Amino acid sequence: MYxxxxxxxxLILAEYAGKEIDSITPQLIVKGRELALKAGVGLxxxxxxxxxxxxxxxxxxxxxxxVLLIDHASLRLYNPQLYPRVIAGLIKDLMPSVFLLGYxxxxxxxxxxxxxxxxxxxxxxCMEVELAEDxxxxxxxxxxxxxxxxxxxxxxxxxxxxxxxxxxxxxTSPKGDGEIVPLPSxxxxxxxxxxxxxxxxxxxxxxxxxxxxxxxxxxxxxKEKANLKIIEELAxxxxxxxxxxxxxxxxxxxxxxxxxxxxxxxxxxxxxxACGISGALQHVSAITDSQMIIAINNxxxxxxxxxxxxxxxxDLFEVIPPIIKKAKELNVRAxxxxxxG
Amino acid sequence: xxVVVCCKAVPGGVNKVTLDESKGTVEYESFSLLMNECDEYxxxxxxxxxxxxxxxxxxxxxxxxxxQDILYLALAKGADRAFRLDVEVNESGVAAQILAEAIxxxxxxxxxxxxxxEDNMASQVAVSLAERLGLPYALAVTKVEFLEGRxxxxxxxxxxxxxxxxxLSLPAVLAIPSEIAPHTDxxxxxxxxxxxxxxxxxxxxxxxxxxxxxxxxxxxxxxAFDPPQAEYAEIISGNPDEIAEKIVGKIKHVLG
Numbered sequence: 050m051y052x053x054x055x056x057x058x059x060l061i062l063a064e065y066a067g068k069e070i071d072s073i074t075p076q077l078i079v080k081g082r083e084l085a086l087k088a089g090v091g092l093x094x095x096x097x098x099x100x101x102x103x104x105x106x107x108x109x110x111x112x113x114x115x116v117l118l119i120d121h122a123s124l125r126l127y128n129p130q131l132y133p134r135v136i137a138g139l140i141k142d143l144m145p146s147v148f149l150l151g152y153x154x155x156x157x158x159x160x161x162x163x164x165x166x167x168x169x170x171x172x173x174x175c176m177e178v179e180l181a182e183d184x185x186x187x188x189x190x191x192x193x194x195x196x197x198x199x200x201x202x203x204x205x206x207x208x209x210x211x212x213x214x215x216x217x218x219x220x221t222s223p224k225g226d227g228e229i230v231p232l233p234s235x236x237x238x239x240x241x242x243x244x245x246x247x248x249x250x251x252x253x254x255x256x257x258x259x260x261x262x263x264x265x266x267x268x269x270x271x272k273e274k275a276n277l278k279i280i281e282e283l284a285x286x287x288x289x290x291x292x293x294x295x296x297x298x299x300x301x302x303x304x305x306x307x308x309x310x311x312x313x314x315x316x317x318x319x320x321x322x323a324c325g326i327s328g329a330l331q332h333v334s335a336i337t338d339s340q341m342i343i344a345i346n347n348x349x350x351x352x353x354x355x356x357x358x359x360x361x362x363x364d365l366f367e368v369i370p371p372i373i374k375k376a377k378e379l380n381v382r383a384x385x386x387x388x389x390g
Numbered sequence: 391x392x393v394v395v396c397c398k399a400v401p402g403g404v405n406k407v408t409l410d411e412s413k414g415t416v417e418y419e420s421f422s423l424l425m426n427e428c429d430e431y432x433x434x435x436x437x438x439x440x441x442x443x444x445x446x447x448x449x450x451x452x453x454x455x456x457x458q459d460i461l462y463l464a465l466a467k468g469a470d471r472a473f474r475l476d477v478e479v480n481e482s483g484v485a486a487q488i489l490a491e492a493i494x495x496x497x498x499x500x501x502x503x504x505x506x507x508e509d510n511m512a513s514q515v516a517v518s519l520a521e522r523l524g525l526p527y528a529l530a531v532t533k534v535e536f537l538e539g540r541x542x543x544x545x546x547x548x549x550x551x552x553x554x555x556x557x558l559s560l561p562a563v564l565a566i567p568s569e570i571a572p573h574t575d576x577x578x579x580x581x582x583x584x585x586x587x588x589x590x591x592x593x594x595x596x597x598x599x600x601x602x603x604x605x606x607x608x609x610x611x612x613x614a615f616d617p618p619q620a621e622y623a624e625i626i627s628g629n630p631d632e633i634a635e636k637i638v639g640k641i642k643h644v645l646g
Contacts, residue, residue, distance in 0.1 A: 066552075127548055129556070130526055152513070154549040157505070158529050161517035164483075171483060172609070173512045190617070191416065192404040193508050197617050198416065202609035242526035242562070246555040249545065262645065287641065299569050312530065312547055312567050319644050330511075341644045343637065344623060352617075359640060360623030361633055371634035381642040 055093075059085040060145035060207070061113070062136070063094045064155055065104045070111065072317065072338055073151035076217040078112050081149050084180055088146060093117055094227075095139060097132060099125040105229050112223030117143075118231045123238050126245035127155070133162030135236060140167065145207045147180060152211040152334075153311070160211045169205040176216040180204070194330045194352065213330070214315065215337030258307065262383035263289025264318045264339075266309055268332075269296040270325020270346060270365060277302060279369050280324055286373045288382035292316065294332045310335045319383070324365050328353030345369070391445040391536075393436045394496075396489060396503035396515065397464060399423040399457035404509075407614055414610025415480055423453075425460040428504025428566055435534070435571040436502060437468045443536070446470050450492065452485060454478055458589055466576040466584035474591040477601070481608050482510055486518035488604075491597045493523065499540070499560045505530055505567040516565035527563040528556055532570055 061081045064071040078094070085092040091114040096105055101120045109116045119135060136159055140148060148163065150156040152174045164171035170185065172178070176197065177188040185208045186201045258264065265284040267277060277291070284291045292309040293302070309316050310332040317338035324345050326332060333356050336342060344357035345368055354360045361368050376382065401420035408417050425433070439445035449464040451457055452475040461472035475492055479485045493501065501520075506513040513529075520527035532553070533545035540560040547567065548554050594601050626636050 064549075066549075127554060129528055129546075154530055154547060157513045158517055158527075161486075161514045162521055165486070165518045165521035170609075171514065171518075173482075173514055186612070190511055191509060191614075192401070192407065192418070193511070194617060195404055196407040196416065196614050198611045199613035199615075200609045201612045242559045243528070244557040246543070246557055249553045249555060263641075295568065311549075315549075320641055341640070343641075349625075354623040354625075355617065357623035359637065360625045361637065362625055363630075363633070367630050368633060371630045372637055375631075375634040375638040376641070379638060379642065381638050381645065383645055 055091055056144040057088070057146045058091045058093050058114075058143070059088070060093045060095060060117075060140070060143065060148045062148070062150035062156065062159060063096045063104075063108055063116070064151060064153060065096075065098070065101075068103045070104060070107050071151075072315065073153055073212075073214055074108070075111060075219045075222055076214070077149050077151060077212060078223045079219055080178065080212060080217045082112060082223065084147060084149075084178070088180065090146065091115065093143070093145065095119065095136065097124060097135060099123075109227040109229050110224065111227075112225040113227045115227055116229045118229055120231065121236050123236050126248065128241070128243055128245040129158045129162075130241055130243040131236070131238065133159050133166070137163045137166045139232070140207060147178075147185075148207045148209045149178075150209070150211045152213045156211040160209050164209040167207075169207060169209060170202055171209045172200065173211045175210055175212050178210045178212070180208070185210075190330060214311070214334040257290045258292050258309070258314055258316060261290040261316070261318050263287045263320045263322075264292045264309070264316050265289055265322045265324065266292040266294065266326060267297055267303070267324050268294040268326030269300070270327070271297070271302075272325075274300075274302040276366070279366065279373075283322070283324075283369055283373050283376075286376040286382065287320070288384050289318070289320070294326045294329070323353050323357065324369070326353055327351045328356065391439060391443060391500070392448070392498045393439060393445050394448045394450055394493060394498045394501045395429070395433045395436050395464070395469070396501065396519075397429040397433060397449055397451050397460055398426040398504075398507050398509075399451060399453050399460045400426045400507055400509045409611060409614045411612075414608070414612070416611055416614045423456055423459060425463060426504055426507045428506060428568065430504075430573075431569050431571070432502040432504055432564075432566040433464055433467065433469070434569070434573055435566060437574065438571040440468060440470075448473065448498075450475070450489070452477060452479055452488060461589050462581055462584045462587075463576070465587050466580040467574055472587075472589050474589055475594070475597070476591050477594045480510065482507075482512040482514035483518060484604055484608060486515045486522060488594065488597065488599065489515065489519050490522035491599055492592065493519075500542075501525070501561070501563045503563075503565055505565045513565075516563055520563035523563070525561055525563050526558045527565070528558060529565045530567045531564045532568065534564065534570075
């Protein structure tokens with residue numbers, strides 16, 4: 050399928066959301082480039098889907114050498130059977146030394162599917178990866194993130210590694226001019242046992258969470274549904290919106306569109322205030338792109354304090370009301386400047 | 391409808407994690423083995439299908455005799471039978487390989503499990519198992535609807551809060567991320583009764599696998615350490631009014 054092979058390159062899986070490149074992609078580019086430089090090879094990104102011209106144009110300016118574009122009508126919707134099949138075909142052809150992807154819903158499927166098909170090494174949910182002569186070493190969490198383990202194994206070709214969102218900090222967005230290489234895709238939809246039907250409309254309010262400059266999020270620590278009121282008041286005062294962690298949705302206090310986390314939404318506000326959220330990895334990895342994280346929790350050992358810039362150890366119901374009062378007094382809120390004209 | 395639920399026993403209250411260099415694994419203290427949370431969500435869903443349409447529910451786990459407790463819990467909740475593969479596996483790829491060997495050739499319509507285990511946090515088993523069995527699969531399934539002609543319609547999460555609808559032919563493998571069916575709790579009397587039910591156990595050898603050959607492929611843990619603490623938050627102290635003053639100042643600075 051693809052003649053100019055350049056075997057041994059580093060390959061990353063590019064992800065996008067609508068016409069925008071997803072924030073996991075620059076993280077993979079930064080790590081991918083680091084591995085490629087060490088090995089003296091090139092960095093390729095595979096971009097997979099349909100009608101991807103705009104995404105390809107953006108991606109090729111983000112510091113990859115080549116964008117391998119697989120653009121096909123049958124890939125219009127994500128299909129967990131077809132996507133891995135196409136990627137496994139590309140990898141067999143291209144023989145990269147390493148295939149990097151995000152520990153995202155795409156990556157959780159494509160990583161294990163491709164690695165099992167090709168019978169190669171797979172490490173998922175990694176914070177760090179290094180390649181030596183014969184071995185690959187990764188650092189990944191165990192026991193709900195209580196411990197990090199450095200794991201070593203003999204290399205296979207390729208090694209498949211998925212990186213946790215936020216594991217690589219992107220200080221300045223990678224730049225550079227890459228080449229777009231459209232791949233001739235003869236995609237057979239034959240014998241598919243999975244049919245992608247449609248993307249379901251997002252529930253109302255969901256978009257706000259992703260665009261908001263201020264997100265005030267509630268966790269199990271708010272103790273009961275009625276206490277959401279104080280969270281809403283704080284969000285209102287700061288011109289922001291309310292979000293929550295998974296337990297709040299599981300307990301039925303807020304509907305699923307409000308959930309921030311790997312299984313919910315990834316947010317990148319200017320201010321993220323975590324109220325009574327312990328800081329499970331599944332939540333934390335979806336907020337690390339926030340400009341400033343503030344955590345309020347009565348447990349000083351809560352893992353949320355490891356990712357927050359500022360922390361307040363104390364009772365939510367004593368701490369929050371004065372903040373609301375002060376913010377209103379000083380008119381400190383998102384968009385306040387604009388309002389003043 | 392025959393459903394196989396793969397449930398993992400995971401250590402609760404893990405403490406004092408240390409490296410066992412010779413084995414390339416970690417040792418730890420733990421008060422007990424519990425059923426992995428999202429595997430229990432999968433079991434709860436299977437038990438709803440049992441109630442609604444008479445599904446037959448088989449529960450399968452892998453581990454030492456200590457992991458048998460979660461099978462008694464599953465039986466007490468209403469599972470029809472329980473199997474234990476008598477092998478301790480730390481690596482997800484190996485787990486999928488052994489599960490595939492145990493399930494291969496059996497009769498079933500659905501295999502379901504949780505998206506991720508709390509101890510290994512790898513999210514590999516469902517997809518890898520399905521690939522090995524040559525079955526269609528869907529990950530992060532939040533809704534299942536049974537259609538005519540051995541097909542199902544499912545809703546999956548695909549990230550960023552977006553959901554997609556898929557249609558799969560059966561048999562298929564589904565991975566469940568969250569509570570998609572009402573959670574059922576069982577009391578001690580039911581668990582005591584379940585303890586009298588048989589658990590079928592099987593060794594790796596009985597599955598026709600050579601453990602030494604499998605284990606040689608296993609990655610080794612070479613270091614175990616606490617997550618980096620260097621970036622611990624700057625704690626703002628004072629009385630609530632002082633805290634409010636300081637924190638609002640910082641927010642103002644960022645919002646500009």
